[in-house]
Amino acid sequence: MTFAAPLRLAVLAAFALGATAALQDASAVVADVARALGATDLRTVQYSGTGFTYSFAQNYRPDVAYPKFRATYSRAVDFERGVAREETVRRQFETPPRGGGGQPLYTDARAAATVTNTSGWGGGALALTPHGFIKAAAAASPSISSRRVDGRTMTVISFTARNQFKVEGYVNPQRLIDRIDTWVPNPILGDTLIETVFSGYRDFGGVQFPTRIVQRQGGFPTLELTVSDVQPNAPVTMQVPPAAAPQPARAEGQLIAPAVWYLAGTPDPNSQLVELRDYAVLIESSVSEARALANLAEARRLVPNKPIRYHVNSHHHGDHAAGVRAFVSEGLTIISHEMNRRFYEQTVLKNPHTLAPDALSRNPRPANFVWVDDKFVLSDGTRSLEIYHVPNGHAANLLMSYLPQERLLMITDIFNDFGEPRPNDPPPGIVTPYYAALGERVRGLKLAVDRIAPSHGRSVVEGARLWKALEGKVQAPAVSN
Ligand SMILES: [Zn+2]
Numbered sequence: 001m002t003f004a005a006p007l008r009l010a011v012l013a014a015f016a017l018g019a020t021a022a023l024q025d026a027s028a029v030v031a032d033v034a035r036a037l038g039a040t041d042l043r044t045v046q047y048s049g050t051g052f053t054y055s056f057a058q059n060y061r062p063d064v065a066y067p068k069f070r071a072t073y074s075r076a077v078d079f080e081r082g083v084a085r086e087e088t089v090r091r092q093f094e095t096p097p098r099g100g101g102g103q104p105l106y107t108d109a110r111a112a113a114t115v116t117n118t119s120g121w122g123g124g125a126l127a128l129t130p131h132g133f134i135k136a137a138a139a140a141s142p143s144i145s146s147r148r149v150d151g152r153t154m155t156v157i158s159f160t161a162r163n164q165f166k167v168e169g170y171v172n173p174q175r176l177i178d179r180i181d182t183w184v185p186n187p188i189l190g191d192t193l194i195e196t197v198f199s200g201y202r203d204f205g206g207v208q209f210p211t212r213i214v215q216r217q218g219g220f221p222t223l224e225l226t227v228s229d230v231q232p233n234a235p236v237t238m239q240v241p242p243a244a245a246p247q248p249a250r251a252e253g254q255l256i257a258p259a260v261w262y263l264a265g266t267p268d269p270n271s272q273l274v275e276l277r278d279y280a281v282l283i284e285s286s287v288s289e290a291r292a293l294a295n296l297a298e299a300r301r302l303v304p305n306k307p308i309r310y311h312v313n314s315h316h317h318g319d320h321a322a323g324v325r326a327f328v329s330e331g332l333t334i335i336s337h338e339m340n341r342r343f344y345e346q347t348v349l350k351n352p353h354t355l356a357p358d359a360l361s362r363n364p365r366p367a368n369f370v371w372v373d374d375k376f377v378l379s380d381g382t383r384s385l386e387i388y389h390v391p392n393g394h395a396a397n398l399l400m401s402y403l404p405q406e407r408l409l410m411i412t413d414i415f416n417d418f419g420e421p422r423p424n425d426p427p428p429g430i431v432t433p434y435y436a437a438l439g440e441r442v443r444g445l446k447l448a449v450d451r452i453a454p455s456h457g458r459s460v461v462e463g464a465r466l467w468k469a470l471e472g473k474v475q476a477p478a479v480s481n
Contacts, residue, residue, distance in 0.1 A: 026144045027138070029144050029157065030138050030142055030157060031138070032175055033134050033175050033176070033177065034135070034138065036174065036175035036208065037130055037131055037134060037175075037176060037177070037207070037208050038206050038207035038208055038232070039130070039131040039134050039135060039207075041233075042079060042131050042207055042232055042233065043078070043079060043080050043233055044076070044077060044078050044080075044234055044236045045076075045077050045079075045129075045131065045209070045230065045231065045233070045234070046074070046075070046076045046077075046231040046234040046236060047074070047075055047227050047229060047231070048072070048073060048075070048228065049072075049073055049074075049213075049225045049226050049227040050070075050071065050072050050073070050225070050226060051071060051073065051223070051225040051226050052068050052070060052093070052221075052223070053071040053073070053088060053090055053222065053223055054067060054068050054069070054101075054221050054222045054223070055067050055069070055100060055101025055102075056217055056218065056222050057186075057188065057189075057317055057318030057319075058099050058317055058318065059220070059317075060098040060393070060394075061339060061396045061397065062316045062339070062342070062343035062347075062397075063342070063343065065221060066099065066101070066220050066221070066222065067099030067100065067101045067103060068093045069091060069093050069094075069101065069105070070093045071088055071090050071225075073086070073087070073088050073089075073223075073225055074086070074087050076234070076236040077126060077131075077132065077236075078238060079131065079132060082116050082117035082118075082124070082126060083115070083116055083117075083238045083240050084114070084115050084116075084125055084126055084238075085112065085113070085236075085238050086114075086115070086125075087110070087112045088110070088111050088112075089110050089111075090102075090105065090108065090109040092104055092105040092477040092479050093479060094479075095476065096476050097434070097477070098393050099393075099394065099395070100394055100413065102424055103394070103434075104393075104426070104432050104433065104434070105424045105477060106424055106425065106426050106427060106430070106477045109423070109424050110423075114239070114241050116240060117136070124136070127161060127167055127180070127182070128180055128194070128215075130177035130198055130208075130209075130210065131207075131209075133157075133167065134157075134177065136161065136167070137157050137167075137169065140159035140160065140161070141159065142157050142158060142159040143158050144156065144157055144158070149170065154171060155170075156168050156169065156171070157169045161182075164355065165182055165183065165184070165355070166182065167180065167181070167182045168180065168181045169181075174201070176201050176208055177198055178198060178199070179195065179196065179197045180196045180198075181194070181195050182194050183355060184355065185356030186318075187288060187289050187322040187356075187358065188316075188318060188321050188322055188324070188325075188348055189347065189351055190351030190352050190353040190354075190355075191354055191355050192217060192218050192351075193217070193218070194215065194216070194217045195216045195217075196213065196214070197213070197214045197215075197216075198213055199212045200212040204231075205231075205232050205233075206232070207232040209227065209230045210227065211226060211227045211228075212225070213225040247266045248266065249265070249266065249267070249290035249293070249294040250265045250291075250294050251263045251264070251265035251270075251271065251291065251294040251295045251298040252264055252298065253273060253299075253302045254459055256408070256451075256459065257408055258406075259274065259275035259276075260272070260273070260403065260408065261302055262453050262459050262460060263298055263299070264459065265294060265295075265298075267286070267287050267288060267291055268287065268319070268456060269284065269286065269287070269455040269456045270284070270455050270456075271283060271284040271295045271455065272410045272453050273298075273299045273302060273303070273308075274403065275302075275303050275306065276378060276380040276383060277380035277381070277383075278306060278309075279306050279307050279308070279310070280307070280308045281308075281309070281310045281378060281385055282295060282296065282299050282310070282311045282327070282332070283311075283401050283410050284312065284313075284455045285311065285314075285321055285322060285323030285324060285327070286322050286323050287319040287320075288322050289325070289326045289358050289359060291322070292327065296308060296326070296332075308330075309332065310332060310333050310334075311323070311332045311333070311335065312336075312387055312401055313334055313335065313336040313340070314398060314400075314411075314412045314413075315337070315394075315395040315397050315399065315412075315413070316336075316340050316343060316344075317395060320412065320455075321348070324336075325348065325349070325358055325359065325360040326358065326359045326360065328349070328360055328365060328368075329360040330359070333368040333369070333370060334367065334368065334370070335369075335370040335372060335387060336369060336371065336372065336399070337371070337372050337397035337399055338371035338372060338373055339396060340371075340397055341371050344367075344369065349367055372387055372389060372399060373389065374388070374389050375388050375389070383403070383405055384405075385401060385402075385403060386402045386403075386404060387399055387400070387401050387402075388400050388441065388445065390411075390437060391441070392414050392437035392438065392441075393433050393434055393437065394413050394414050394434045395413065398414065402447055402449075404447075404448075406451075407451065407463070408449075408453060408460070409442070409447065409451070409452045409463065410454075410455070411438065411453075411455070412456060413434075413455075413456065414434040414435060414438045415435060415438055415452060415454050415469070416454050416456040417452075417454045417456070417457030417458060417465075418456065418457070426472075426475075426477075429472045429473060430472055430473060430474075431469065431471075431472045431473065431474045432476070433474055433476050435466075436470060436474040439466060439467070439470045442466070449463035450462070450463045451463055452465065452466060
């Protein structure tokens, strides 16, 4: 019995050696996997199922999973034309509502997107299906290696998509794809792993297709799908949308009070700028580094003789924290809720940004933070800017900014001004718990709010709009589990 362990190791080494010898020809392995999947003659596929989707980078706190939605999902893929269309219907699942992603959803939220193999995702969304992966690998210059995963030796097929993105597929003993990894750039998380795991393969008309697909991004799930219907070579007709012109990053200041500007522009959301005696404060960041830097350039144009010393970061969501690193690189002190400390210090500032080097990776600089608990005030003796934590369901760390002299409130996400009703708004007479939380906080602090400058909006609105929005019964959407 004493030699059992060394013997097992020896057997393993021999197997690994054999495996290595068998892996010499990458294209032979790729062809073998394509045959096992039934991908060789697969021109199109249509599949659908049910499960859950999650809103990436919209979690209630930085350390919890993204908000979860019950979902029905269908996808049509045309491998020959390199086009896929995805349709999702999301339903409220979190109860009580927690996090962003359009919550609370009072009705089903429908979304459809058409992608090509050059859009989004590192390898193109098509390469993140087993059949799309193996077809993309065959068309690229794949390499193979042997790796130990959970005590098993697996063959890994790797290639570089679009000369930039590494894509790796793990082949199981049945010669099917167990998992595909790729890495994509993200302005907050840096080089971000997208991990797609396939299991429960079944035969659908000669094609092996997974009945379970689980995707994770940035360490948390984004999709959990149980596939119920697969139609290989179904006739699919999809229009390839014209490539959307990238939205230019721009910001334009509108004076909304003496020495206070609303910075409107694209992409959404917007920012606010407050000038005090010796410096100025840029409130709210954006969904992209480019917009954040456009905001900063506009702030410097409007207040040319003083430093833009502080940035107020409303919360950690993907559309509100993409400028944090850029502002660190420009020497601004970041004011944020203390709940974000670990996430910003250990993840946002430390993760590598090699796929899309940003301002901070080009010009590294130590970060200065002010961590806010309940309240923080910047004052120059005559005017002050008050920053308050707002306990609410959208983001546990949300900060709002208030100018007491101007009786002006600056807030995002739990009060918006989109200019038109949105499909999933509460029905008449119902108030969302998110809005109610803002009303409660403003009342509790006895703030006089004449006007509100919402970041998701166009400019300022009358403060009365908040109280009008709060007329009704506070109620979260019904959830049937
Ligand atoms: Zn948010």
